[in-house]
Amino acid sequence: MDFDSTLKNIFVNENEIPDExxxxxxxxxxxxxxxxxxxxxxxxxxxxxxxxxxxxxxxxxxxxxxxxxxxxxxxxxxxxxxxxxxxxxxxxxxxxxxxxxxxxxxxxxxxxxxxxxxxxxxxxxxxxxxxxxxxxxxxxxxxxxxxxxxxxxxxxxxxxxxxxxxxxxxxxxxxxxxxxxxxxxxxxxxxxxxxxxxxxxxxxxxxxxxxxxxxxxxxxxxxxxxxxxxxxxxxxxxxxxxxxxxxxxxxxxxxxxxxxxxxxxxxxxxxxxxxxxxxxxxxxxxLDAKNAAIVTPNADISLAVKEIITGSLSFNGQRCTALKIVLVHSSIADELLAQLSAEIAKLKFGMPWEKGVALTPLPETNKIEYLNECISDAIANGAEIVNENGGKSEGSFFYPAVVYPVNDKMKLYYEEQFGPIVPVVPFDDLEETIEYLIESTHGQQVSIFSNDADEVASLIDPLVNQVSRVNINSQCQRGPDVFPFTGRKDSAEGTLSVPDAIRAFSIRSLVAFKMNDANKQLINEIVHEDSSNFLSTKFIF
Missing domain, CATH: 3.40.605.10 (Aldehyde Dehydrogenase; Chain A, domain 1)
Incomplete structure (x- = not known):
């Protein structure tokens, strides 16, 4: 069955839904x-x-x-x-x-x-x-x-x-x-x-x-x-x-x-x-995020593509930590786009109960209309969809679109699309990628793809002051949950992780006293009688 027929028949009759x-x-x-x-x-x-x-x-x-x-x-x-x-x-x-x-x-x-x-x-x-x-x-x-x-x-x-x-x-x-x-x-x-x-x-x-x-x-x-x-x-x-x-x-x-x-x-x-x-x-x-992937000429392109696919299209790109824009050096753009398109074509799409499914319908009723507007805007300003069947839709399902070359005249350059569109921006100088993140209103995370230690180091130092997490040769993500999860600019306020969260929802308080005999006797009595839940030396195992 060809793609269009498969897409048209993506939804089943109600009586065909598996009982389990x-x-x-x-x-x-x-x-x-x-x-x-x-x-x-x-x-x-x-x-x-x-x-x-x-x-x-x-x-x-x-x-x-x-x-x-x-x-x-x-x-x-x-x-x-x-x-x-x-x-x-x-x-x-x-x-x-x-x-x-x-x-x-x-x-x-x-x-x-x-x-x-x-x-x-x-x-x-x-x-x-x-x-x-x-x-x-x-x-x-x-x-x-x-x-x-x-x-x-x-x-x-x-x-x-x-x-x-x-x-x-x-x-x-x-x-x-x-x-x-x-x-x-x-x-x-x-x-x-x-x-x-x-x-x-x-x-x-x-x-x-x-x-x-x-x-x-x-x-x-x-x-x-x-x-x-x-x-x-x-x-x-x-x-x-x-x-x-x-x-x-x-x-x-x-x-x-x-x-x-x-x-x-x-x-x-x-x-x-x-x-x-x-x-x-x-x-x-x-809050909002527009996490970028920076792919340099020294990157392992196959690895970068694998991480970008996962980072940009897991749960159809509907994650705040998703990779929402890809900045790739012009010298390797064609190769990256070809591999990206080929790997997207391998993703299984269908109903959420199907084994191994990677792409599923979208919950927001107006989402496909918005995604189509983003693509139309990009095409009007010089971009095109580079992957086969990109942007096709049926009902509540939207097939991922790789859009290239994206520039600063387009919505996709600035807006968090929160869906299965992968905007790709070419650059010639790494300084352009740093400037993009400086000018962005978002500051959650970034992914750097490069195997050159000096190059990675030259990006780490300025970018840790623009975003809260720099990922090396891997997608942006929240976990592990013990790591700090936050953002700069309009992306977050406060820090969440397992230890940070319990601090975020509480305040340090203390009971203090001068170490004289009367106070020592008083405090010892309170602790010994277990008469205060706050002032206590109980040890929780």
Whole structure:
């Protein structure tokens, strides 16, 4: 079968979907967690259509998989009040609980979460079109992240279980929670990226308002009873509704202490501005990125192509850490483009349940229109699609396009396409690549492909001051999760990694006293009687 026929038949009839990958039923969510209760919703709902289409008489149509509540600012306000009450100015049960007890609650939740693995993995696949294998990896990685966070907090608490004595003053330094956290995750990693902020914020004693992403909403429904049963009343609250209708009011209340968002810098800036006491607001943000690959004449082109394919097209390029522009020396551009095109042609495309599938449908309903606009703009300004069949689409599926030569008159030079387009820019002098990154509004990561030590060194020193991570002969990526994950410019605020995240959602606090006999007796009595959760020498194993 030729390419066009294969593409036209990429979607199957509904009765051809394998039983093992089907959802057990349509998931029509009519309740949500607020103030320790699963509250019933009888108002408007949003219908959820999968990026996976089915064949109909009218052509491919997205498949309905369920619906969820579209709540209002009133319900969001009630959940905010619940979170504020649960925190109670730091005097609530959760923020004053011992670290060991909070860890036990998170462990209990994790056990209940694991029980829901099958349905959550299927919902990741159906809601965002991620392959079933990668959906399972996302779940497993999230569980690993939770346990790594627990271990990291134990290590931190062990280090804090002693007193420091300097100049006759003794002190115990620990970390305290910040208050109410508004947590909003992204659709591309709706479970993992969300939990890399939610879990650290929670385990450090903060109370949570959690808004699921626009795509990847239903998959959080099976976890809400686990949250309810594992944590005190009001500690975790899940809010639903249109973001522009419910979130500004939450920020304007001044009761949000931490904003954590993985998404758009424009949205983050607007939300921060709406808070009446900006100096009291901490922001932990993972934002836009336009990560570049720099391929020099001294690169192993085959290796570079392999890494660029993975870096630019994993999950259809819908990753903040994806390689979104390739800067290649003019002398090797033709060879790189030929290899890139040949390797893309080998990628399997199809439905997310198919074994070995690499390219799947896109969840955003207007995405293909935007990608076509980017390509039209590039062609109008002198570029062309160089790989065979690049840019062809059917229903919600878009086949990757390698676009060359891209220049500074084109959208693809500046904008984060967040999809399966690989813009390639020729350069003649390495200084051009450094200037590109200097002028970019983004500063997350860069990949350098070269086997010349002097050349790599000449790029490392200026680029570490433009981006937060320089990758040598490898794609840009977040992991391992113990490494710092952040960005410069408009790409991030705060640092996320397992150890960094628990610090991001807490503040150093200490109890200090002069080393006289009366104070020593007093402190010894408090520690011996175990009457304070903060002032304690308990050692968590």
């Amino acid at each position: 990958f089907r959802l057990p039923a349509l998931i029509h969510q009519r309740e949500y967690l607020s103030n320790g209760e699963m509250k019933i919703w009888t108002g408007p709902v949003h219908e959820v259509y999968s990026p996976v289409c089915v064949q109909t008489a009218d052509g491919p149509q997205r498949l309905l998989i369920g619906s969820y509540p579209v709540c209002t600012a009133a319900e969001a306000g009630e959940s905010l009040d619940a979170a504020v009450a649960a925190y109670n100015n730091g005097r609530g049960e959760w923020p004053t609980m011992s670290v060991a007890e909070r860890i036990q609650c998170v462990e209990k939740f994790t056990g209940k979460m694991i029980e829901q693995k099958d349905i959550i993995v299927k919902l990741i696949m159906w809601e965002i079109g991620k392959s079933i294998a990668d959906s399972a990896k996302e779940f497993d990685r999230t569980i690993e992240y939770i346990y790594a966070t627990i271990d990291s907090l134990k290590n931190l608490d062990r280090d804090s279980s002693r007193f420091e004595i300097v100049d006759g003053i003794a002190a115990q330094v620990r970390r305290s929670p910040l208050g109410v956290v508004l947590c909003m995750g992204p659709f591309n990693y709706p479970l993992n990226e969300t939990f890399t902020t939610l879990i650290p914020a929670l385990i450090m004693g903060n109370t949570i308002l959690f808004k699921p992403p626009k795509f990847g909403t239903l998959l959080h429904y099976p976890l809400q009873e686990a949250f309810r049963d594992s944590f005190p009343k009001g500690v975790v609250n899940v809010i639903y509704g249109r973001g522009n209708a419910i979130v500004p009011g939450l920020m304007q209340s001044g009761k949000i202490n931490v904003l954590t968002l993985i998404g758009s810098s424009k949205v983050a800036n607007e939300l921060k501005k709406s808070h009446p006491k900006v100096n009291r607001l901490r922001a932990v943000l993972g």
